[in-house]
Amino acid sequence: MLFNFYPLFKLDRLSSFISLFIGLFSLLTIIYSFKFMQGRKNLWQYYILVILTFVSSVGVVLANHLILLLVFWGFLGLLLYLLINIEENSSLTAKKTFIIVGGSDCLMLLGIGIIYYLTGTFQMDKIKISFTTSYWLLTNISYLCLAAASFAKAGAMPLHSWIPDCAKDAPLPVVAYLPASLDKLLGIYLLARVSLDLFIMNKIMNLFLMLIGAFTILAAVMMALVQHNAKRLLGYHAVSQVGYMVLGIGTGSSLGIAGGLFHMVNHAIYKSCLFLTSGNVEYKTKTTDLDKLGGLSKVMPITYISCLVASLSISGVPPFNGFVSKWLVYQGLIEAVGSSQIVYKIIVFLCLVAAMFGSALTLASFMKLIHSTFLGQANNSIAEKGYNDVSWQMLLPCLVLAIICVIFGIFASQVPLKYFIFPVVGTYTFLGIWSSGLATFLIVLGLFLGIIIFGLSKISLRKDAIFLGSETKALPSTRVSGTEFYNTIKELDILKTIYLKAEKGFFDIYEQGKTLIFGIGKFFQFLHNGILPTYLVWCLLGIVGLFLIFH
Amino acid sequence: MKLVFNYLIFPGFLFSAVVGLISGWFDRKLTARIQWRRGPVWYQNFLDLIKLFSKEIIIPTEAKFTFFISPFVGVCASVIVATMLGRVLVNPSESFIGDLIVLVYLLVIPAIAFILGASSSGNPLASVGASREMKLILGYELPFILSILTIIIKTGSIKLEAILNHQIVYGSHIASFSGIVAFLVAFLCAQAKLGFVPFDISEAEQEIMAGTLIEYSGPLLALFKLTKAILLYIMPIFLIVLFIGKDTSLKFLFLKYIGLITLIILLKNTNPRLKIEQAIKFFWGPVSFLAAVSVILALLGW
Structure with missing residues (x-):
C-alpha cells in the first residue's frame, strides 16, 4: 500500500x-x-x-x-x-x-x-x-x-x-x-x-555539532543540579541528554551515530517514565516542590521502583540502557580522535570529558531527586495523610517503561541494537567489550545467594527509632531535604555568579530576544508620540532625503 | 561454571575479601605503629566481621526496602570489578565482561549503594553523609576521568588486556611524563574513592557519627565493611593494571601492592580531614589542572 x-x-x-x-x-x-x-x-x-x-x-x-x-x-x-x-x-x-x-x-x-x-x-x-x-x-x-x-x-x-x-x-x-x-x-x-x-558532513560541521552537544550536556545538567521543582529538574535533564544525541551524531563515526540514535530511544523511554512517576507524585500530593516532599517510597512502592530504575538508567549506571548508549557515544568519540590534527584531537577530548563528567552530574541530581521525593525524612503533612499508590492506569505505563529500560540494558546487543540501530547505520565492531547479560547474571546470582544465606541464618530483627545522639525522635527542624544537597557547589566562586545570571534569564535566548525586540519597540514608541509637528518634521526630512537621492 | 568459580572464589568474592581484610589489618597495624601503639593481631578484621554477622539487626522505623538491598548491591558490584581486574592479571590475553569505561562506571556503584542505603534510613545525619558522599564523587570524578583518558590516549584502546599488554611490551605508563602525572591524580582519586582521610568526609565519626553508616548494624553493616575491604583490594590493583603493569609476576605484583597500600596508609595517617567544599575545590582546582596537563602531555606523545 x-x-x-x-x-x-x-x-x-x-x-x-x-x-x-x-x-x-x-x-x-x-x-x-x-x-x-x-x-x-x-x-x-x-x-x-x-x-x-x-x-x-x-x-x-x-x-x-x-x-x-x-x-x-x-x-x-x-x-x-x-x-x-x-x-x-x-x-x-x-x-x-x-x-x-x-x-x-x-x-x-x-x-x-x-x-x-x-x-x-x-x-x-x-x-x-x-x-x-x-x-x-x-x-x-x-x-x-x-x-x-x-x-x-x-x-x-x-x-x-x-x-x-x-x-x-x-x-x-x-x-x-x-x-x-x-x-x-x-x-x-x-x-x-x-x-x-x-x-x-565535513569535519568543521562535525566539530560544530560536537561542541553544541558537549556544551548542552554540561550547562543544562549544572542548571538541573540546583532546581527545587521536580518537573523543572527533569526538564533541564531533557535538555542535557539531547547533548549526548547531538554529540553522537556529530562524531561522524558509525559507532557514535549508533550511540546517538540509541540514546534518543533510551532517553524517550526513561524520561517519559520519570515524568510519569513525578506525575503520580503530583496526583497524590498536589505538589512537585522538592522541599515539601519526602519519604514517599513506603506509600508508593511501585512508583518508587520505576523512578529508581529510570534514574539509574539516565545516570548511565550499568547494566541499564542509558549506560549502553553512552558507552557507544564515548567509543564513537574515541574513534573520532584517531585521525588528524592536534587541535581537533583536543576538542574531541574536551567533548569526551564533558560527556563523561556530565554523567556523574546527572547521577548527582537524580540522587537528589530520589532522596527528596521518595527517601529521606517524610514531611509531616504528607506522612499524616496516609497515602497509597495510584491506580493501575497510571502505574502501568511507568512499569512498562521501566521494564523496557531494564530489557534494553541487559539485552542491548540482542534486541534494540540488532533490530533497530544496526540496520540503520550498518554493522561495526565495538572498541571495547560489555557483556551486560553476563554481568547482570553474576550480580543477580550474588544478590540471590546473599539473600538466601541471609534468610536461612535466622538473624533477629528489631525495629527502633532512628539514632540522633540524645534525641529520641527526629524533629521537623532537623529534617534534611535533598534540595540542600548541592548548596556548597552553588556557593563556589565562579559558579555562583553564573547561577545568579542564569536565574535572571541572562542565558535564555528568548528573554534576550524579548529585551531586544522591546528595545526596538521603545524606539518606535518614542518616535510615535502623537504630536503633529513631530510627524511634519519627519515628513519634511523624508522629502529632503528623497530629493537628495533622486537629485 | 568456570565463571561462577571466578566470581565466587578466585579472583572474585572469597579471594578479594580475604586479601582486602588482611590489607585492612595491615592498615590498622601500620597506623598503630605510627601512633606508637601495638596494633591488633592479623585476624582481627575477620573476628570483627564474624561478630557483626552474629548480631541482631536494628531497623529504623522509617527505613525503606532499599535499606536492605543496598549493602548486597555494593558487595556484588565491587566483586564484579575485582573479578575483572583479577582475570586480566591472571591471563592478559582474554577479556572479561567489560572494558575500562565499564570498569569506571562499575566503580561508582558501591558509592551509589552507600548513598541510597543512607537515604533510605530516614536519619538526617545519614542524609548529610549521603549528600557529602555525592559531592565527593562529583569532585574526584572529573580528574579521575581525565587521568583515565590519559591512559586511553597512550594505549589507543579501552580494553584492559590491551592496556596491560601495551605496558608489557613498551614499559609501564608510569615511566613517562604524562604517566606519572596521571598516576598522581589517580592515586589521590583512589584515596577519595576509598573514603580514607583526608577524604572521609561522608563518614566523619566525630562530626556526623559515621554519616552514611549511622543506622546500619549487624550483618548489613558487615556487608558494607566487606565492600570497603574489597575496595581496598581493588583500588591498588586498578592502579597497578593501569599504570605499573610491566611485570605481572606474583612477586612483583605483591611488592607493588604492598608499596601502594603503604603509600595510601601513610597519606591517611599524616593528614587531617578536609571540609567538603575544600575537597571539591581541591579536586576541581589543582588536581584537575594536573590531570589536564597529563592529557596534553599524552596528546603530545610524551
Whole structure:
C-alpha cells in the first residue's frame, strides 16, 4: 500500500523504528491520561489533539518530500501550543514555546528553499549535498537552518529554554508525551536525516555539532543540579541528554551515530517514565516542590521502583540502557580522535570529558531527586495523610517503561541494537567489550545467594527509632531535604555568579530576544508620540532625503 | 561454571575479601605503629566481621526496602570489578565482561549503594553523609576521568588486556611524563574513592557519627565493611593494571601492592580531614589542572 505514495512518503529503516516508538508512547500516554486527566473540562479536545499529534509525528517521520515534512513539522508546533494551553495559567509558556519552535520553523523554510535552489528537487532521497562545492556558503547556511530547527524541537542549547518552562507549566501527560519523548525522537530524527542523508558532513560541521552537544550536556545538567521543582529538574535533564544525541551524531563515526540514535530511544523511554512517576507524585500530593516532599517510597512502592530504575538508567549506571548508549557515544568519540590534527584531537577530548563528567552530574541530581521525593525524612503533612499508590492506569505505563529500560540494558546487543540501530547505520565492531547479560547474571546470582544465606541464618530483627545522639525522635527542624544537597557547589566562586545570571534569564535566548525586540519597540514608541509637528518634521526630512537621492 | 568459580572464589568474592581484610589489618597495624601503639593481631578484621554477622539487626522505623538491598548491591558490584581486574592479571590475553569505561562506571556503584542505603534510613545525619558522599564523587570524578583518558590516549584502546599488554611490551605508563602525572591524580582519586582521610568526609565519626553508616548494624553493616575491604583490594590493583603493569609476576605484583597500600596508609595517617567544599575545590582546582596537563602531555606523545 505504502509504495503507492512513494515520491511523497517513504518507509525506510530509520523511519520505521522511530514510528514504532511514536506509537508506543502515544498508547502509553493515552492510557495514563485516562486517570490523570479525569474530571477536566474539554477532554475530547485533549484526546483529539493527542491523536492528531500522533498522526502528524508519523507524517514527519515518513515524509519523503521536504515541503510535506515542513507542513507536518509546523502543524506539530501548533499542536504543542494548543496542548500546553489546556492547563490554566500556562498561556505565557505556551507563547514562549510557540515563538521558539515557530521561529525555528521559519529557519527551516529558509533552509529548504536554499536546498531547492541548490538541487532543484524536494525529494529527500534524491538530495545529497556536499560542503565542498562552489556554493559552500549557501550549503552551510541551509545546513545550519535545518540543524537549528532540529535543535529547537529536541531542545539543544541555545534553543532549549522552552523545555524547562513547559515541563513546569504544561499538563503532565503532555510533558511526558511531547518534550520528553516525541520531540526528542523527531528532532534527532531530523538531525540524523539531514546529517546522514541530505548532506555529506565535513569535519568543521562535525566539530560544530560536537561542541553544541558537549556544551548542552554540561550547562543544562549544572542548571538541573540546583532546581527545587521536580518537573523543572527533569526538564533541564531533557535538555542535557539531547547533548549526548547531538554529540553522537556529530562524531561522524558509525559507532557514535549508533550511540546517538540509541540514546534518543533510551532517553524517550526513561524520561517519559520519570515524568510519569513525578506525575503520580503530583496526583497524590498536589505538589512537585522538592522541599515539601519526602519519604514517599513506603506509600508508593511501585512508583518508587520505576523512578529508581529510570534514574539509574539516565545516570548511565550499568547494566541499564542509558549506560549502553553512552558507552557507544564515548567509543564513537574515541574513534573520532584517531585521525588528524592536534587541535581537533583536543576538542574531541574536551567533548569526551564533558560527556563523561556530565554523567556523574546527572547521577548527582537524580540522587537528589530520589532522596527528596521518595527517601529521606517524610514531611509531616504528607506522612499524616496516609497515602497509597495510584491506580493501575497510571502505574502501568511507568512499569512498562521501566521494564523496557531494564530489557534494553541487559539485552542491548540482542534486541534494540540488532533490530533497530544496526540496520540503520550498518554493522561495526565495538572498541571495547560489555557483556551486560553476563554481568547482570553474576550480580543477580550474588544478590540471590546473599539473600538466601541471609534468610536461612535466622538473624533477629528489631525495629527502633532512628539514632540522633540524645534525641529520641527526629524533629521537623532537623529534617534534611535533598534540595540542600548541592548548596556548597552553588556557593563556589565562579559558579555562583553564573547561577545568579542564569536565574535572571541572562542565558535564555528568548528573554534576550524579548529585551531586544522591546528595545526596538521603545524606539518606535518614542518616535510615535502623537504630536503633529513631530510627524511634519519627519515628513519634511523624508522629502529632503528623497530629493537628495533622486537629485 | 568456570565463571561462577571466578566470581565466587578466585579472583572474585572469597579471594578479594580475604586479601582486602588482611590489607585492612595491615592498615590498622601500620597506623598503630605510627601512633606508637601495638596494633591488633592479623585476624582481627575477620573476628570483627564474624561478630557483626552474629548480631541482631536494628531497623529504623522509617527505613525503606532499599535499606536492605543496598549493602548486597555494593558487595556484588565491587566483586564484579575485582573479578575483572583479577582475570586480566591472571591471563592478559582474554577479556572479561567489560572494558575500562565499564570498569569506571562499575566503580561508582558501591558509592551509589552507600548513598541510597543512607537515604533510605530516614536519619538526617545519614542524609548529610549521603549528600557529602555525592559531592565527593562529583569532585574526584572529573580528574579521575581525565587521568583515565590519559591512559586511553597512550594505549589507543579501552580494553584492559590491551592496556596491560601495551605496558608489557613498551614499559609501564608510569615511566613517562604524562604517566606519572596521571598516576598522581589517580592515586589521590583512589584515596577519595576509598573514603580514607583526608577524604572521609561522608563518614566523619566525630562530626556526623559515621554519616552514611549511622543506622546500619549487624550483618548489613558487615556487608558494607566487606565492600570497603574489597575496595581496598581493588583500588591498588586498578592502579597497578593501569599504570605499573610491566611485570605481572606474583612477586612483583605483591611488592607493588604492598608499596601502594603503604603509600595510601601513610597519606591517611599524616593528614587531617578536609571540609567538603575544600575537597571539591581541591579536586576541581589543582588536581584537575594536573590531570589536564597529563592529557596534553599524552596528546603530545610524551
